[in-house]
């Protein structure tokens with residue numbers, strides 16, 4: 001059974017044995033101490049009230065005794081009764097306490113003694129009460145009789161006073177008679193008789209009355225002495241004295257002659273006699289006084305007795321208290337002894353229990369638990385160190401036995417695991433070997449791949465370089481070819497106008513058509529390669545959408561007419577007058593689309609339609625559509641036509657020419673504008689190209705009003721205008737505009753020439769440049785204003801300058817100029833300025849729209865772009881005509897080359913001021929073509945030359961050479977491009993570079 005018990009049960013039993021013994025000892029100790037505590041509590045419970053009762057009894061009895069004299073001292077019977085009743089009540093309460101105490105105190109003798117004492121006190125009070133009653137009685141009797149006696153004595157004294165006075169008067173009268181007898185010389189007898197009477201009657205009577213009075217007074221005095229007499233001897237001597245006085249008073253009263261007074265005196269003597277008493281109950285006042293004194297003594301004795309009894313009671317009570325306290329102390333001592341002996345026993349038992357517990361722990365736990373656990377721990381350590389050959393014996397069926405089982409299981413598992421581990425190590429070794437082989441393979445492959453990647457990168461770089469070189473080559477070639485091509489075309493045009501034979505004319509026009517076709521291709525290639533490799537700037541300027549579409553339609557109208565195709569423009573009424581965006585790109589896209597539509601339509605119509613799709617306060621979405629009734633595009637080709645160099649089929653190139661770049665360029669432009677360019681087409685029916693674009697709503701005030709030459713001319717009568725301008729190009733531009741407007745213009749190059757012209761000839765108006773050689777425009781104006789001939793002096797003068805700072809303008813106007821016109825001059829503003837000047841108005845300022853929003857004119861302007869240039873050229877061509885524009889273009893080109901050469905030579909010669917003046921002049925003509933970048937460069941050069949910075953000036957001149965060449969070429973190319981014939985009819989064979 002013990003062997004079968006688990007470790008838990010065994011430990012529980014051991015625990016019970018260990019914990020049980022001290023618990024048992026504790027229990028025994030507790031029982032013992034509980035008895036002691038009970039006894040103690042009984043003693044305490046009884047002793048404390050008993051002591052309290054005894055103390056109360058002693059205190060109350062002392063109080064009764066202390067109150068007893070009050071009972072003796074009372075002056076009325078009622079007071080006495082009340083006091084006696086109170087004291088008896090106190091005695092009754094005392095008795096009650098005594099009986100209470102009797103229940104608590106087991107000592108009956110003590111109680112009996114106490115009770116006897118209390119009864120004695122009670123008897124004393126009863127006796128005292130009786131004595132007090134008697135004393136009161138005696139006092140009232142004595143006082144009554146004594147007072148009566150004293151009153152009688154006093155009355156008798158007064159009566160005798162009268163009698164003494166009477167006797168005295170009688171004597172006095174007798175003596176007075178003696179004097180009369182003597183005077184009358186009366187007989188001797190008479191005298192002797194009177195003497196006798198005086199001696200026998202009057203003096204004797206007087207003496208007796210005196211004696212009566214003194215005895216009566218003596219009696220009163222005695223009575224008063226009796227009141228306070230206490231000793232029996234004193235009382236008896238007063239008694240004897242009284243009797244002596246009374247006997248004499250009795251006798252002398254008989255001698256009172258006056259009968260009335262004698263009767264009164266007798267009555268008073270009777271009252272005095274009562275003092276002596278009579279009969280058994282009628283004691284004399286002396287006896288009464290004696291009894292009262294005795295009663296007082298009795299009372300005193302009784303009080304003394306009471307006090308003694310009370311003291312006795314106090315002592316007894318104290319004895320009882322002492323007894324009770326002794327009992328309590330003895331009980332406490334007993335309890336203390338019981339507790340300490342209990343503690344000693346408990347300690348002994350605990351120590352025994354501890355010893356027994358230690359024994360159990362030592363013999364059982366060490367033998368049965370620790371030893372086995374030690375063995376188990378050793379086994380585990382051995383197992384942990386890989387020693388699997390140990391033996392593990394299992395004892396019994398307790399928890400340690402289960403651990404021994406588990407350890408044995410673990411040992412077997414470890415043996416199995418070590419076998420597996422050996423296998424795993426083997427496998428891992430093989431795997432590592434494989435991995436190493438694989439890694440070397442991968443490394444080998446990586447090296448190969450890296451080599452390949454490097455080779456690819458090199459190849460790609462080469463390809464990119466080749467691609468870039470190809471594009472650059474294409475751009476360069478197309479650029480280089482275009483210049484001679486323009487020359488060839490120009491020559492061919494001149495040749496065609498020289499009056500040739502028909503066949504020659506045909507050949508020349510074929511050559512012209514082929515050349516123009518080739519030029520288009522070259523232009524496209526150039527544009528595309530620029531798009532491919534250059535950064536595309538998107539500008540945002542205000543433009544008139546109606547004017548833009550109208551221009552396109554107008555541009556193609558002749559070609560449409562030639563081809564017998566209707567070109568319809570469908571423009572809505574709800575579009576704003578001004579939009580903000582990149583009109584050049586829009587124009588080029590629409591240009592391409594309309595050009596294609598006309599190219600692939602032989603019959604029917606081409607519609608250029610504009611529609612508003614959506615609009616809010618700032619933005620508008622516009623759809624531009626170009627639809628035709630032409631050949632259409634097959635569905636598979638529709639996906640590719642926006643790629644570069646793609647045409648639907650080769651025959652198209654042969655029939656219609658083209659490079660397959662127009663739509664690719666358009667698509668790129670559309671992307672740059674964040675617009676969507678798409679196509680829908682049905683072969684044989686027609687094609688619709690749609691451009692959906694989001695644009696800002698523009699400010700109509702920032703758009704130059706469209707130039708309508710006729711209206712402007714109608715406003716002003718033909719004028720004689722003096723143009724003072726040192727720059728040839730600017731002269732030609734102004735002259736051309738003025739001529740186109742119908743005015744007669746004379747140009748002079750400087751201030752002195754202007755002054756001379758102005759005072760020799762009558763001009764309607766002078767256009768005065770500010771920066772002029774020798775004499776500037778401001779000074780020339782001042783001098784003109786000072787001319788003696790008033791007609792010449794008051795001529796309207798319009799200042800022209802690119803310096804548009806307001807303080808500068810103020811200076812010009814203050815010098816006497818009428819209004820200000822900003823350079824570059826546009827025909828629209830020129831008309832406005834002329835109109836203003838001719839109207840007599842003063843101080844008008846006509847700025848170019850791009851200066852309206854900024855006070856920084858050149859620096860903030862947009863970089864030169866072929867589109868701006870194109871726009872300018874188209875505009876000039878529309879206003880002043882093709883030949884004038886061409887003249888300006890050529891003049892600019894020559895002028896540019898010439899001036900750049902002059903700047904270079906002046907710089908070489910160290911003539912910085914001269915070079916600066918030339919740079920300034922050239923800058924002024926670049927503004928006509930809005931070549932802002934070139935203008936800026938010239939301005940920089942001018943300022944560097946002015947401060948004599950040679951190094952910078954040389955560097956900038958080098959830049960200028962290439963930039964001006966580039967700009968000139970650009971202008972010439974654009975111009976020749978704009979002058980292409982509009983017909984594509986002539987088939988052209990062009991080899992497209994692949």
Ligand code: ADP
Pocket residue numbers: 592596597598600628630631632633641646647648649652653657658659660661662663664687
């Ligand atoms: P290309 O200069 O050859 O006209 P584009 O890029 O402008 O090059 O046009 C590519 C091709 O798309 C054209 O060759 C033509 O086959 C087709 N295409 C373009 N527009 C039209 C159209 N309106 N009608 C029919 N085919 C068109």
